[in-house]
Amino acid sequence: MLSTVQAKLLIVDDLPENLLALEALIRREDRIVYKALSADEALSLLLQHEFALAILDVQMPGMNGFELAELMRGTEKTKNIPIVFVSAAGRELNYAFKGYESGAVDFLHKPLDVHAVKSKVNVFVDLYRQSKAMKHQVEALEQSRREQEALLKQLQNTQNELEQAVRMRDDFMSIVAHEVRTPLNGLILETQLRRMHLARDNAAAFTLDKMHAMVDRDERQIKSLIRLIEDMLDVSRIRTGKLSIRPSRFDLVQLVNNLLQNFAPQVEAAESSVTLTAEQPVVGNWDEFRIEQVISNLLTNALRYGAKSQIDVRVYNQHGQAWVEVQDCGIGISEENQQRIFQQFERVSAKAVVAGLGLGLFISEQIVAAHGGSITVESRIGEGALFRVCLPLQENSPINATSE
Incomplete structure (x- = not known):
């Protein structure tokens, strides 16, 4: 008015x-x-x-x-x-x-002249008010324009995010279909082969040694399926803030040593070798299962991309922190890819067909962060990669522990 x-x-x-x-x-x-x-x-x-x-x-x-x-x-x-x-x-x-x-x-x-003065003053006051009102309208229009531009930019960003989410979903579904199909195909073929032997009453196909081999193959395929499912469940837990962290006191060196022993078949299959350097125990309060999950992911990647080279693992403490380093001499990671490998569904090589959902490093980073630590990478193309996990050693260090 x-x-x-x-x-x-x-x-x-x-x-x-x-x-x-x-x-x-x-x-x-x-x-x-x-x-x-x-x-x-x-x-x-x-x-x-x-x-x-x-x-x-x-x-x-x-x-x-x-x-x-x-x-x-x-x-x-x-x-x-x-x-x-x-x-x-x-x-x-x-x-x-x-x-x-x-x-x-x-x-x-x-x-x-009284009437003339009043009339002239009224005219100029009305003109002033009209000018102010017009100025306010212009300012309001300009503010509205800026808000519309901001909204349009926000909508464009949202659209880009949705398009990216759709692409990620499609890529994820394609990866899941491939990764799940591989162990399932193995189990199906094993089942069909056994059915064929049974139909022919071929008892020789079910000797004790052959049964052990069958069970081992089945177990590997089932574990592979379980790992895929666990990775997807972990992503869901991370998104909802329900990633379970249950700290207990243990020796990190002993955990890595045991893990390397369990990895012996994979190391042999990859035609690689692993050395462990650990001069003394490194004891702290962490979630043993989750930390093993992190190191397993790093070892799996080192074997996958290590080009049959030696893998060096080092465990030590320094300045009140525990460190685990996993280094390979494989294909390396470009600087651009180093920025994205810790994101969901990202994998190091886009050219080669590689196994996995691209969730390992994402989950590992979230687990380490939940312990108040960090995970970093140093690499150059053709010169391998060095992953460093840093964990606080203090017994009372803050841990984001949540229950499932």
Whole structure:
């Protein structure tokens, strides 16, 4: 509403009685009238307030009204304020012409016509309010434009994220289908082969040694399926903040040593070798199952991408922290890929067909972070990769333990 805009009026005259008379004439509830007895006093008020109109007496001691108007027109803050001159001098002095030259919008002669003064002031106050209202509308439109641009950018980002999510979902489903099919195909073929031997009453196919081999093959395939399912469940737990961390006191060196013994068949199958360097026990409070999961992921990747090279594992403590390093001499990881391998469904090689869901490093990083530690990688293409896991050694270190 225009009427809600408060209008400020400035009247300048060296005679107090003239100021009081003019103030009584133009004052209203929706206006504030400021009075000045000199040009210097008027300038001070002009710098403090925004006025809808200035009514200046021409003849004043010191700086007269014309000089004050010229100063107002030369100042950025006051150059657009409408000026009305008032003078008691006769028309023959041609003050009106000089006033218009000074930038006035009107010139009034004393004695003032009450109706004319009220009418002119009303016009300039209405123009001021309309100008303010238009300015507010422009600002509102500009604010709306900025908000729309921000919303559009947000929608574009959301669309990009959704498109990325769809691509990740499709890639994930493709990877899952491939990874699940591999052990299932093995189990199906084994089952079909046994059914064929049974149909032919071929008892020789079920000797004790052959049964042991069958069970071992089945167990490997089943474990592979279980691992895939556990990885997917861990991702779900991480997303919902329900990744279970149950700390207990154990020796990290002993855990790694036992793990390497269990990895012996995989190491042999990969035509690789593993060395462990650990000069003393490294004991701390961590979740043994989860830390084993992390190191297993690192060893699996080292065997997968190590190009049949030697893998060096080192366990030590330094500066109140436990360190586990796994280094291979394989294909290496580009700097660009180093930034994304800890994300979901990312795998080191996009050119070669590799096993796994691309979740191992993502899950490992989340597990280590839940222990208050960190996991980093150093690598160059063709020069292998070095993964470092850092875990706090303090017994009372904060651990984000949650229950499933």
